Amino acid sequence: MNKIEVIFEQTPPAVKIRANNAVTELPALWLRERTQDPLQLDSNTQQRLFDSHAIDPEILLLTVEPVVSNQAWLEFNDGHRALYDFSFLRDELDDDSAFPHVVGWNSQIDQASLRFEWPEMSDNEHFLAALGAYLKYGIIILRNVPTDSERILEVAQKFGYLKETNFGRYFEVYSKPNANDLAYTGFHLGPHTDNPYRDPVPGIQLLHCLINETSGGLSTLVDSVSVVSELAAKDPEGYQLLKNIPVKFRFIDKGTELVTNRPMINTDAQGRTLGVQYSPRLDGLPLLPVEQMKAFHRARKHLGELFCDPAYEIRFPLRAGELMLINNSRVLHGRTSFDQSQGRRHLQGCYLDLDGPRERYASTQFQLQKLEEPA
Template sequence: MLDDGEQSRKISPLWLRERTQAPDQLEPMTQQRLFDSHAIDVALTLESATWIDESHAALAFSDGHRETYDLRLLASELNDNATFPSPEPWDASLNQDQVRFDWQRIQEDQAYFRASLDAYLRYGYIVLYRVPTDPEHILQVGGYYGYVKETNFGRYFEVYSRPSGNDLAYRSVALGPHTDNPYRNPVPGIQLLHCLVNETTGGLSTLVDSLKVLEQLRHETPEGYALLKTIPVRFRFVDAGTELISHRTMIQTDDEGHPTGVHYSPRLDALPLLPDDQVRLFHRARQRLGQLFSDPAYEVRFALHAGELMLFDNSRVLHGRTSYETNEGLRHLQGCYLDTDGPRERFASLMKHRDSIEEVA
């Protein structure tokens, strides 16, 4: 039996044997195995277990391996996400001071940088201010938080009004809440938008937390919610030189079926071919999802000023924009994408560094 802090569990000998902590079985720095765990005898048994103290036990296995295990390390295996802050769904009432950070200070203060990563992991977005507006500075910020992902739009892309642009983002029209590139595989995990110039009164940025909206959708229509979670739809992008198509569910989930975000773009998706009654149920759920995404009760809306940059989870947090008048002045943003795991890697590294300092102290 193993106590992980919440409940005791009966553990398979195979699970225990694979998680050896012995230095001749596990490389200390990388924690990679020095043996082939797939070759362990499927009939392996635990021959004896002797308590050493409340945190250690001596185990002997039928393959001859004997070892004293640190039970605290085994317990941590049962909750390997404990290192990271849990997502906190939010609505329009979210205090924006909790997600705003000074870029200049981030580069000088590791604890402050860690706080910005903590906020991102909790809320799915942050806004940085005092970001220099020189071209391509967005790539420096992106590299600080993760790994820049190049797409057909380039390492970064320009967002300003261009009548011949290959996406509606390059027009001055309003953009409803959406996620970017659902037609791509993999979908870009994180998006950055950096404002270089904003001389207009319109063009307000909008953000919506899909985790909060999905709570309401699941409550209102569990059957429709289930369809959006399990039935793939087609997403398609076409321009003069590119055509990209993917099929994926509108609601994104983790391995346990819990929602982590959405793939949502009414400009790019297509209803799946189902029996008529299911198509209608699917469409009603999709329609209600769009209504909730546009509900002011769930939306934060703000002007992104020159020198400000928003960084957001492209699946969890939908973004949009109000329309603006090009004759008022220039509105110029730059954008780029990051892989999903960057902020988690940075956060884990800073936590290890902090723990090392505390051990020395």
């Protein structure tokens, strides 16, 4: 929405907007809720001091008294009268988010656009660029992160809020006997998302390489936004099944059992793909009528084939001092197998809540804008 023109009409009283060559009247109920009266809206928090849910749904606009091009006094039949400044409309109505748009990617992505230097994250401009890349692509890689133990927690706190799980505040990823997860072995790990059995699922995963003396164990990444788009185009029925029918995800460990049911494909209210919950080691085929079950499985099989298609996958060695920050629902990660006899391979991992980078992006952008304002 590029330009918004406010139109004040006094007889009968109405406030209208012209945008994208269309004129729309703003309902009295919508206007009444957005009062800017300092007795009804706290100036510091911008939170309402009244219960907007209690407004009469049949409320009427009685008078409109223009002051300047973007301001007018409005009076309603509940007795409320206030001065409205309609400069707020762009934020309310503009479809363009203040955050970077999601950009789907495949194996052709310029991997240099995903890589940033950890020492530069103390500079707001570099930090904003890294946050923007993460919000667009769902993945960034930080280089030159010191390899001392628990440094991952410092990085985590820079980007958001730590989410502790049964694995602890952070976890170690290296081969060990009697492993409770294949991640702690040298086996190949196919593309997957972590902890789909949790509610909520950890939003972001960090993986920090401390030591890598092996030639194998390449990290693999796949963007579900691009893959799901192809699935929807080629198998719309299967796409709908995976989007709407929940499957059971289950994790069992000594003293721990976690189970939840959720669809494999997650979309927003506009039908845009947010991500997936995908882990063939942990899910169970739902009990459905036979033909529907076959269709569901065919779609699940197709989705898995696309996730493993080299056209969508990037792979690279995660070297000592490098750290991946991954949107755990959007970007699937995996690992090629490696020979444990070649040497040590030690990573540390942790999880963040999903909203941290968005909060950091907004606050960092605000700080930079304040610096640009004239004194």
